[in-house]
Amino acid sequence: MDLPGSExxxxxxxxxxxxxxxxxxxxxxxxxxxxxxxPMENILAVLSSFFSSPQKQPPPVPxxxxxxxxxxxxxxxxxxxxxxxxxxSTDLDLAEVKKLKTGQPHQLESFDISLDTSFFLxxxxxxxxxxxxxxxxxxxxxxxxxxxxxxxxxxxNVLAQGNRKEFHHIFPKSYLQNLEKYKDDxxxxxxxxxxxxxxxxxxIKTNSLVSIV
Numbered sequence: 148m149d150l151p152g153s154e155x156x157x158x159x160x161x162x163x164x165x166x167x168x169x170x171x172x173x174x175x176x177x178x179x180x181x182x183x184x185x186p187m188e189n190i191l192a193v194l195s196s197f198f199s200s201p202q203k204q205p206p207p208v209p210x211x212x213x214x215x216x217x218x219x220x221x222x223x224x225x226x227x228x229x230x231x232x233x234x235x236s237t238d239l240d241l242a243e244v245k246k247l248k249t250g251q252p253h254q255l256e257s258f259d260i261s262l263d264t265s266f267f268l269x270x271x272x273x274x275x276x277x278x279x280x281x282x283x284x285x286x287x288x289x290x291x292x293x294x295x296x297x298x299x300x301x302x303x304n305v306l307a308q309g310n311r312k313e314f315h316h317i318f319p320k321s322y323l324q325n326l327e328k329y330k331d332d333x334x335x336x337x338x339x340x341x342x343x344x345x346x347x348x349x350x351i352k353t354n355s356l357v358s359i360v
Contacts, residue, residue: 166191184283186227189229300344
């Protein structure tokens with residue numbers, strides 16, 4: 148807010164380039180086809196800073212920088228680094244991303260994170276949660292296949308919707324409830340969900356091991 152208006156206006160083209168390139172990176176490299184699936188909004192700000200350039204056609208990003216920014220992305224998501232705003236963490240990463248861009252020593256992806264199987268067992272499926280959105284993007288990295296045809300799931304069509312209609316229980320909800328030994332948070336944990344096309348789900352229905360949510 149302390150910047151003079153003229154300085155902000157002079158940066159418009161550079162910022163626009165950064166935003167467009169950041170969106171392309173999210174779509175092409177991480178299958179983020181909708182901002183509804185971006186785990187945290189601050190991620191876009193840091194990426195836009197990294198990809199910003201005064202040139203209309205910036206040179207390709209060096210491979211080692213690409214790997215660093217992707218590692219930062221996943222570590223930030225799994226650690227919920229920007230949950231509830233986290234302006235301090237955002238400021239730190241913006242400073243480190245500038246060092247990365249200019250080839251200086253940086254610690255962009257060096258923050259602490261603890262991740263084990265409990266992440267998938269203790270977090271339950273809610274589309275508005277950081278954990279669920281991160282989990283969905285992780286599933287997409289594995290190039291999931293349709294259960295019946297064995298063909299590739301069209302991730303762009305599925306993920307562009309950004310809703311839970313294309314994500315289904317692996318072990319049916321009704322089946323687990325009838326066993327009377329699983330609680331709702333266990334039935335709805337991330338580990339019990341998979342990507343499944345609507346057509347396959349309609350064929351399988353509740354008489355098999357996959358059912359609609």
